[in-house]
Amino acid sequence: MAPFKAGFVSILGRPNVGKSTLFNTLLGDKMAIVSAKPQTTRNRILGIKNVEQAQVVFLDTPGIHDGQSRLHQRMVSVAVGTGQDADVLLFLVEAVFPSIEGDRKVIDSMEKNHGVPFLVINKIDLVRKDKLLPMIDQYQHLHAFQEILPVSALTGEGIDRLVDLLIQYLPESAPLFPEEMITDQTERFLVSEFIREKVIQQTHQEIPYSAAVVIESFKEQPEKNLVVIRATILVERDSQKKILIGKGGQKLKAIGEAARKEVEAFLDKRVFLELWVTVEKGWTHNVRALDRFGYSSR
Numbered sequence: 001m002a003p004f005k006a007g008f009v010s011i012l013g014r015p016n017v018g019k020s021t022l023f024n025t026l027l028g029d030k031m032a033i034v035s036a037k038p039q040t041t042r043n044r045i046l047g048i049k050n051v052e053q054a055q056v057v058f059l060d061t062p063g064i065h066d067g068q069s070r071l072h073q074r075m076v077s078v079a080v081g082t083g084q085d086a087d088v089l090l091f092l093v094e095a096v097f098p099s100i101e102g103d104r105k106v107i108d109s110m111e112k113n114h115g116v117p118f119l120v121i122n123k124i125d126l127v128r129k130d131k132l133l134p135m136i137d138q139y140q141h142l143h144a145f146q147e148i149l150p151v152s153a154l155t156g157e158g159i160d161r162l163v164d165l166l167i168q169y170l171p172e173s174a175p176l177f178p179e180e181m182i183t184d185q186t187e188r189f190l191v192s193e194f195i196r197e198k199v200i201q202q203t204h205q206e207i208p209y210s211a212a213v214v215i216e217s218f219k220e221q222p223e224k225n226l227v228v229i230r231a232t233i234l235v236e237r238d239s240q241k242k243i244l245i246g247k248g249g250q251k252l253k254a255i256g257e258a259a260r261k262e263v264e265a266f267l268d269k270r271v272f273l274e275l276w277v278t279v280e281k282g283w284t285h286n287v288r289a290l291d292r293f294g295y296s297s298r
């Protein structure tokens with residue numbers, strides 16, 4: 001029998017190339033926040049794929065960009081991959097609007113990383129196949145990629161092949177994480193991401209990406225197939241709180257309903273979701289607050 005393999009796989013790339021979508025398709029469930037707006041994946045999200053003879057730990061990273069706040073600095077340090085070096089780097093680009101210059105920056109940032117570099121060309125469902133060869137040629141001049149694969153994270157085309165191939169490059173190892181532990185830890189976090197996604201979708205530009213969601217309590221009632229969740233949306237200003245609540249509480253109600261539907265589908269349980277809004281001034285600059293909300297780089 002083939003030896004068991006386990007390792008880390010980082011997904012890197014410019015905003016909007018489809019990192020979160022690929023992550024979701026690879027994991028087979030809606031695991032990371034996906035949005036048409038760039039840079040909404042703020043934290044590093046870890047997803048574990050257990051197959052018969054391997055455990056693959058995928059890291060979805062936020063975009064690499066500049067910024068001044070502590071939150072930004074942490075995002076960047078997470079994006080560049082502090083701590084754990086990945087065994088395989090999936091460098092994701094897109095076939096529709098390729099940007100060699102933008103991609104070059106991300107490639108430069110991964111020079112320090114020792115993982116095996118793959119070039120993954122996404123969104124091939126949107127282009128004619130004869131556009132791909134010249135693209136591959138251009139990227140080959142940028143970096144010595146070990147493997148080059150065209151995929152569509154949306155339709156799933158090429159994904160099975162990608163998984164088979166990257167397992168070949170993982171080291172022989174026992175599983176890195178026990179399955180149950182991870183599902184427990186990530187569930188709350190993912191629910192908070194669903195809520196935050198709805199906040200951003202339903203308030204457009206008015207509530208900045210700095211809004212945070214804290215899950216205050218998460219109580220399962222298995223006999224009723226019900227989960228009672230109490231969450232607080234954290235904003236920085238009173239004016240933002242007003243927008244979020246809306247006239248007669250309409251906005252918050254709409255956000256809560258949309259989030260509840262999604263969480264119910266994800267958990268496959270009935271959900272009672274109670275949402276609160278709190279103003280905590282300057283929390284993105286406050287390290288203690290960052291730790292409390294799980295943005296520590298530990």
Ligand code: GDP
Pocket residue numbers: 013014015016017018019020021022033034035036038039041122123124125126151152153154155
């Ligand atoms: P990220 O910023 O790199 O994480 O990108 P997202 O995963 O949030 O995707 C950005 C946008 O591209 C979303 O609207 C996705 O639906 C879309 N998208 C991602 N992958 C594909 C794909 O393979 N085909 C098509 N047509 N759209 C895609």
Ligand code: MG
Pocket residue numbers: 019020021033034040041
């Ligand atoms: Mg993303």
